[in-house]
Amino acid sequence: MSEQQYIEFYSECRDMIMSKSTAVMNNERDKAFELFKQYGFPSQKVERYKYTDVDKAFAPNYGILFTPLGIAPSSYIFSLKDAPKDMTAYYNRLADTSDGITLLNTMLAHECLLIYVPKNTKVEKPINVDNWIRGAVPSMMNRRLLVVLESGADATVIVGDHATDQQAFLTTQVVEVFCHDNSRLDLYEIEETTPGMNRFSNVYIHTENDCNVRHSCITLHNGTTRNLCDVSMEGQYTEVTLNGCAIASATQHIDNNTLIRHIAPNCTSNELYKYVVDEQAVGAFAGKILVEKDAQKTSSQETNNNLCASPEARMYSQPMLEIYADDVKCAHGSTVGVMDETALFYMRQRGIPEEQARMLLKNAFMGQVIDQISYEPLRSKLYVKVEKRFLGELEKCKTCNLCK
């Protein structure tokens, strides 16, 4: 239903978008448009979208922003237009061409941020990408990120998602990550936005032999968030870790959907997602581990633990395991719990006010996933941010210049 306005927009503005963009991207646009007209947005009948109403989020009439990328000179970050080498072999090669949101993003994104780490290069400092959306009217932004780690490359990437004004916003994001042999990537996505934000993020990760890849998806403050993360483990002896921290209160909505495909043998995957849903918030986690028939000696552990901190909060948890190989070690589990009343009372008996006792318990619950963050400066920062979040002090982010 709400597809129509995007179809019209593309038909009218195709040339304008192309003029702002580059051949690598423009070559994919019309194909995506044809498929988008065919599939449209996924309805809630589509298995992987059953917890989020896509149509509703895309229905308003947003002004579509074509803000140019602001990139500080760096050896590893580029606009795709200025890529140090031809990226045709990478761009839009992982993205799922049956996903309406990915298709829309491919049609409309005019620029693509490229993180390119050449062979055997270790990037010492983390690469920071900060996304901002601002606007006086309801606005939409379509972001695209391409991460290419050549063999032996090593990098930490921190992507922040921010919004300031109390406005209705919609962002689509497609991230494609290529990890060649023996590379190491630590990728963080941290959302600190506003209640008016609708975030749709699709991340696609491809790993080869002997890689170590960690993806941490952290939602500290948001409106409606839908994060999809698909990992295809195509090489052997690779280890993939997916961590998630989702904190929702008021009427916030957080839906994380992950798929780890073990295609090659001898790989390990670990997944831990934790949610604290409070007040009338809704959380959803659906994670599938798919072990294909050649993926012998796979070891996989998937865990989803959730805390429903109020009687009105809702949590949907759906861990899935699908195994076609016979020599594997896989386990998955999920829990949905409520506040531990005995622990609460114990703290109150010591004089700690009930609200603070609840905060301490929520913080302790989430601490376990923050403990997993391997980049220490970020870990310390997140302990503080998570605590502030539970204290209700994160409604506005005080660290950034724009909010000051």
Place this chain on the structure above:
Amino acid sequence: MLEIKNLHANVNGKEILKGVDLTIRDGEIHALMGTNGAGKSTLSKVIVGDPSYEVTEGSIMFDGHDLLAMKPEERANAGIFMSFQQPIEIPGVSMANFLKAAVNAKRKYQGLDPMKASDFLSMMREKRKLVSMDSKLVNRSVNEGFSGGERKRNEIFQMAMLEPTFCILDETDSGLDVDALRIVAEGFNKLRKPETSAIIITHYQRLLDYITPDTVHVLLDGRIVKTGGPELAKQIEDNGFDWIKGGSINYDFESVTC
């Protein structure tokens, strides 16, 4: 200090306390004994305000305040401390953060500023020594992986940190080895001020050898059925409760035959 009148309390709709009267003046130590399931822990939890217990009748006054109208944290800040019979663990909440929150909550209640970090750390060190608690335990989460005895000692350590004026020790002696019992009891005596009063719940005389009670009560089936001096505890240790129960069993029997 504490005045309980005709207290009736239910848990899950079942009446456990069936009319308890108890008065404890400043500086007094009262021992509370009684058979398993008699209602001793229930009485303690009602005093500290555990929301799973429902008071159906009666009153509790504490230093002139209507205790039953106060939240558990207010009761604690007013000076009431209970050493739990079964202290639970709180994974992920460090002892330091937990105690800092508790100490500063009490200071706030008293109109004082939060304690300086350095003062807090030296206070922890000092009180820890008082109950000979291993520094390793203090660096963990609250009671996480603590042995039964370590948990009991931790309760007394927390009591030392919070300096209450009214303490309930619910079977703090059970689970402690002989040396630990002495250390904990001596720690309690050192912490005690002249006006501190306490209810000591125990099944054994050995704790009362260190902390001499002024009064001993026997609670059976939700009522205090006997009150005496310290010698009552010794009599119970030697003879059990049957001789006390005796009268009421006969009475029931007679009333049935009438």
